[in-house]
Amino acid sequence: MQFAGSHILSVNQFQRPDIEGIFSVADRMRPYAHREKVTRVLDGAILGSMFFEPSTRTRVSFGCAFNLLGGQVRETTGFEHSAIAKGESLYDTARVISGYSDVIAMRHPESGSVADFARASRVPVINGGDGANEHPSQALLDLYTIKSEVQGRGGSIDNLRIALIGDLRFGRTVHSLCRLLCLFDDLTVYLISPQELRMPEDIVETMRSAGHKVLETDELEANIAHVDIAYSTRIQEERFDSKEEAATYRGRFRLNQNIYTRHCEPNTVIMHPLPRDSRAGANELDNDLNDNPNLAIFRQADNGVLVRMALFAMILDVVDQVDREARSVSWYIGSRY
Numbered sequence: 001m002q003f004a005g006s007h008i009l010s011v012n013q014f015q016r017p018d019i020e021g022i023f024s025v026a027d028r029m030r031p032y033a034h035r036e037k038v039t040r041v042l043d044g045a046i047l048g049s050m051f052f053e054p055s056t057r058t059r060v061s062f063g064c065a066f067n068l069l070g071g072q073v074r075e076t077t078g079f080e081h082s083a084i085a086k087g088e089s090l091y092d093t094a095r096v097i098s099g100y101s102d103v104i105a106m107r108h109p110e111s112g113s114v115a116d117f118a119r120a121s122r123v124p125v126i127n128g129g130d131g132a133n134e135h136p137s138q139a140l141l142d143l144y145t146i147k148s149e150v151q152g153r154g155g156s157i158d159n160l161r162i163a164l165i166g167d168l169r170f171g172r173t174v175h176s177l178c179r180l181l182c183l184f185d186d187l188t189v190y191l192i193s194p195q196e197l198r199m200p201e202d203i204v205e206t207m208r209s210a211g212h213k214v215l216e217t218d219e220l221e222a223n224i225a226h227v228d229i230a231y232s233t234r235i236q237e238e239r240f241d242s243k244e245e246a247a248t249y250r251g252r253f254r255l256n257q258n259i260y261t262r263h264c265e266p267n268t269v270i271m272h273p274l275p276r277d278s279r280a281g282a283n284e285l286d287n288d289l290n291d292n293p294n295l296a297i298f299r300q301a302d303n304g305v306l307v308r309m310a311l312f313a314m315i316l317d318v319v320d321q322v323d324r325e326a327r328s329v330s331w332y333i334g335s336r337y
């Protein structure tokens with residue numbers, strides 16, 4: 001696809017070479033994201049960051065990615081701090097904010113809303129999550145993480161065995177990830193969820209049509225025994241009719257060190273889009289996994305910056321200029337990566 005000037009609304013936009021292109025630009029962003037070098041390639045550019053649902057990683061990493069390329073960020077968070085609370089339409093908001101920004105990152109609770117917003121916008125819009133529908137930049141960073149983790153041990157995305165665990169009905173990260181996985185070959189996918197929270201049928205069918213072996217189950221332990229990746233998710237409480245209904249599913253699938261040791265192959269990579277729900281009744285990924293070297297969740301969150309930098313550089317068409325005026329950082333950077 002042509003990235004310069006394009007919206008990023010769904011992973012369905014991508015073909016395999018597009019993914020490979022994004023990943024190779026993301027690799028080139030590492031010295032900047034890891035504070036070894038500074039670039040000012042987007043000096044003067046403005047990101048409009050509009051998050052109408054709670055967000056920590058996605059919102060902050062979009063902002064950091066833009067800052068690390070030298071651009072500025074203007075944010076609005078929550079409906080209550082925006083003119084939408086006064087009855088303004090998404091159309092009007094898009095017309096206005098796109099006059100103030102060079103690119104917009106947006107999250108909204110309704111499926112399809114970011115695409116509606118993009119139709120009215122005068123600048124590219126990146127979907128930071130629209131209801132239970134899609135979260136394309138998260139799927140890209142998840143896949144980038146999978147690739148990095150399995151490559152280190154001689155594996156590849158093709159032929160991967162992956163378990164997706166938890167709320168597969170409302171989890172937009174797993175919806176986008178499954179669609180993206182259809183671009184690869186011969187995967188075995190275990191979809192582990194309560195019956196009522198199964199992956200939407202159309203996504204399961206799309207994966208089967210792509211030639212993947214897909215198994216749907218509500219049994220955790222037997223189905224994480226032979227996987228390269230165990231990807232856990234949070235019960236998406238905010239998408240249920242009531243908190244009480246969500247609570248009936250919380251804590252159903254818990255992965256902890258004991259279960260991992262007893263059931264998983266020794267190098268199974270543990271992922272989660274985060275936030276993990278660490279309240280006692282939930283605890284889908286126990287804190288006792290924190291010292292497990294295969295717990296990739298924080299590497300996964302770090303990778304969000306690389307992938308989002310790549311998207312900005314490609315959409316604003318500066319990939320070849322990033323290194324041009326790079327300099328070394330002058331402050332203490334430590335060894336956090």
Ligand code: NCD
Pocket residue numbers: 057058129135138172173233234236273274275
């Ligand atoms: C996810 C989301 O918002 O869809 N979080 C994220 O962006 N990393 C997953 C979640 O909230 O459970």
